[in-house]
Amino acid sequence: MEFLIEYGLFLAKAITIVVAVMLIIAAIANSSQKQGKADKKGRIKVTRLNEHFEELRDSLRHSVLEKTELKALEKEEKKQKKAEEKAKKAQAKQALKDAPKGEEKGEGKGEQQGEQGDSPARKPRIYVLNFEGNIPADGVDSLREEISAVLSMAEPADEVLLRLESPGGMVHAYGLASSQLMRIKNQKIPLTICVDKVAASGGYMMACLADRLVAAPFSIIGSIGVLMQLPNFHRVLKKHDVDFEQISAGEYKRTLSTFGEITEKGREKAKEDVESIHEIFKGWVKEHRPVVDIDKIATGETWLGVQAKERYMIDDIRTSDECIIKACEEADVFEVEFELKKSLQDKMGRAFGSVFDSLYGKFFEKSETRHYQ
Numbered sequence: 001m002e003f004l005i006e007y008g009l010f011l012a013k014a015i016t017i018v019v020a021v022m023l024i025i026a027a028i029a030n031s032s033q034k035q036g037k038a039d040k041k042g043r044i045k046v047t048r049l050n051e052h053f054e055e056l057r058d059s060l061r062h063s064v065l066e067k068t069e070l071k072a073l074e075k076e077e078k079k080q081k082k083a084e085e086k087a088k089k090a091q092a093k094q095a096l097k098d099a100p101k102g103e104e105k106g107e108g109k110g111e112q113q114g115e116q117g118d119s120p121a122r123k124p125r126i127y128v129l130n131f132e133g134n135i136p137a138d139g140v141d142s143l144r145e146e147i148s149a150v151l152s153m154a155e156p157a158d159e160v161l162l163r164l165e166s167p168g169g170m171v172h173a174y175g176l177a178s179s180q181l182m183r184i185k186n187q188k189i190p191l192t193i194c195v196d197k198v199a200a201s202g203g204y205m206m207a208c209l210a211d212r213l214v215a216a217p218f219s220i221i222g223s224i225g226v227l228m229q230l231p232n233f234h235r236v237l238k239k240h241d242v243d244f245e246q247i248s249a250g251e252y253k254r255t256l257s258t259f260g261e262i263t264e265k266g267r268e269k270a271k272e273d274v275e276s277i278h279e280i281f282k283g284w285v286k287e288h289r290p291v292v293d294i295d296k297i298a299t300g301e302t303w304l305g306v307q308a309k310e311r312y313m314i315d316d317i318r319t320s321d322e323c324i325i326k327a328c329e330e331a332d333v334f335e336v337e338f339e340l341k342k343s344l345q346d347k348m349g350r351a352f353g354s355v356f357d358s359l360y361g362k363f364f365e366k367s368e369t370r371h372y373q
Contacts, residue, residue, distance in 0.1 A: 133165065
């Protein structure tokens, strides 16, 4: 028993020392980040998805096919690739030959076409973005950077494909996220949005902006409604003789509060605000998807993908994987991700959180196993 007590004390001291050292390192790192050039927001990561899927295919081929069969297939593909490259060179040469004399040396419009790809010498490019939404729509911080990067290169012949997952959240946050997608449309770049799991409320506010909106069969679509809710402890405070003072200027500066008395006038004003936002939401959806019967779908209900298609809320039933693999056959496909720069404290917090989640998960799994045995 004494050994266990001593070991427990030693372990507690060791943990205390480790945590103290880590906090000191974090403070130093944070200070140096603020003072140095490491103030950059983050970095853009680009992955060519054509190569990704080719690698997956090649790995499977090497495991499945016989050597002779694999060798013959690779030989045929090399021959085909060589022919395609030859055709591209011929196209580029012909385009240069057909260009006006003043543009042959890369002057004016001819140079712009050569650089931006208006000539038939290159495939169209498809830029794949990802957005995973939560209540405050934190993903908009990365989305705005990704869109800025893509718009610096994209042309009308290209396309942006957004994989969108969101149950909705704050009105102003998803209003900003939707405004970011409007930047793509304003530059006349085709926008495809794919929903594999859910695009509801603010998520659908974003999704309805798509030129082509596709969703998986059992994805959740809709929830075109507005919700305001909060607990009120006024009667509890009154019961225990606790006063609550709130000073404001403006008749409707605060209509509902957590601790103040909710009046009928305040309730009516809050309801009026909610209905006003709902009307704006309905107008937004109707403007960008005029084919829907807005009064029938703006009830706050949600539908599965197959049901949403019947109501013209989406254009097609398909997963994002199908869309991307199909795109790889016809275009150069690039996944663009903006990785936000994380401080040492964030990384440490994430590490501790992961450990806690892992331990909690194992404990929960064991308790459930015992419960069912």
